[in-house]
Amino acid sequence: MRAKLACFSFLFSAIALPHSFAAESWYARAGAQSSDGGVQAIAFLPNEMWIHAGDSITWTFASDEPHSVTFLTTGQIRPSFTAGCPGITADESPFDNSTCVNSGRVTTPGFTYTVKFPTAGNYRLLCLVHVNMTALIHVLNAFEPIPHNQEFYDKQAFAESHDLLSDADGRDREEVLEHHHGDARDVHRAIAVGTGEIISIPGGVQSVSVMRFMQPTITIQEGDTVEWEAFDVSGHTITFGQEPPNVTPSTPPSANVFADPDGARHAIINSESDSVHSGFIAQAGHERSGVVQAPPPIAQVQPPVGVTRFRVTFTHVGTYPYICAFHDQLGMRGEVIVVSRR
Ligand SMILES: [Cu+2]
Incomplete structure (x- = not known):
């Protein structure tokens, strides 16, 4: 994973796209999962994007585990997902830090939610369902160059989701089972409730969870x-x-x-x-x-x-x-x- 990130930062300096004055549409994903749904990447993929003022980003929800696409205003106390920000805001809502934007808790894979970004700023994206799921959106003025194109983000999202899902699949699961097999106590019979890992990268925090009782x-x-x-x-x-x-x-x-x-x-x-x-x-x-x-x-x-x-x-x-x-x-x-x- 580290090697791939290093590769991405090389691309960052290599690609400086010329500005365009037409509003662009960008695409990203919320969540990813293994084929049986047991391993969940609790992450925005990618979790850091650079766009121009006037552009929009459409997130496709890609897991059976629910997530939200939520932008809170500066200083706003994090609400529960049931309260919303409050409630849900319409698809294609603009976010400029004056009022919050919230897709609501989305339980349907394939559902999409678009946010428009009319003004420059650096905005924190979060999921109200999961604390360890954040991202960062950099909205630059139209004359500023942006480092990446959509193809780059697609590749990055694929690589990040693959890393997250394979992280949880092998090593951690076995470590937990080993830990428990080595447990000599006979008063309590122990069952591990899932396994998980939190990963911090420049755009924010991602996590991965194995949604299983391990025994x-x-x-x-x-x-x-x-x-x-x-x-x-x-x-x-x-x-x-x-x-x-x-x-x-x-x-x-x-x-x-x-x-x-x-x-x-x-x-x-x-x-x-x-x-x-x-x-x-x-x-x-x-x-x-x-x-x-x-x-x-x-x-x-x-x-x-x-x-x-x-x-x-x-x-x-x-x-x-x-x-x-x-x-x-x-x-x-x-x-x-x-x-x-x-
Ligand atoms: Cu559970």
Whole structure:
């Protein structure tokens, strides 16, 4: 990846396109995914572009994982994706830093959203669904040369998405599994919740997430406790039985979830018909800029940081399927099989 970026910066100096006074249309992508949807590049591709005042950029949403194309005004507090900036602004809205622009949370791959840039400035692009997904748009005056053409950005987007998706596919997944196989504890049976990585490049931050429970099927004995551990930069849930309606990151855990002394959440499941919702399970890194609200407290011991561990004690023999309420459509599902002690 570094080698390719070096190559891009060489091109930066080699191509200085003559200015043109006609408004140009530029194209980029929001998100990319592996063929099974399990690996998600949570990124604007490319994540840095130079255009002229009067030009527009059209983003094509390219994953089943939802994203937004959002430009906030300077100093505006980051809203939740449900609130919007507020709400959604029309396709082809202009952005000049006077009012925010927001595509809304797009769940349909192939959907496009265009933003017009009438005035020069350097504008931060972000996704309201994902903290670790930002980009930078440089809008230059018409007489300034711009460094790249569309073909360059297409190649860069392809290379970046390939790097992100292959990053998560091999090494990290194996490392996490190895870590867990080497775990000698027998009190808690551990399941890694995804794996992920955050990458910082000049245009902003990108991340990649494996939307999977890394040990999707686990067999334990009655009375055992299973522990889910967040390894991903994206937040997930562990949800048994009935899913709460319209789950968001601020949906609280179900009433039968309590807090252990170390802050982890814990539930006891007595029957295959029990419903349990963990609430949002995510690395504390999500709060590094205060942009994600602390999870709703469920007891005095609940720490004001991201909850990264969830435990369930199974008291009875049975088969207990569960999902991540955000990513079950991408195949993020698992099953706990509880067998008799004898
Ligand atoms: Cu998930």
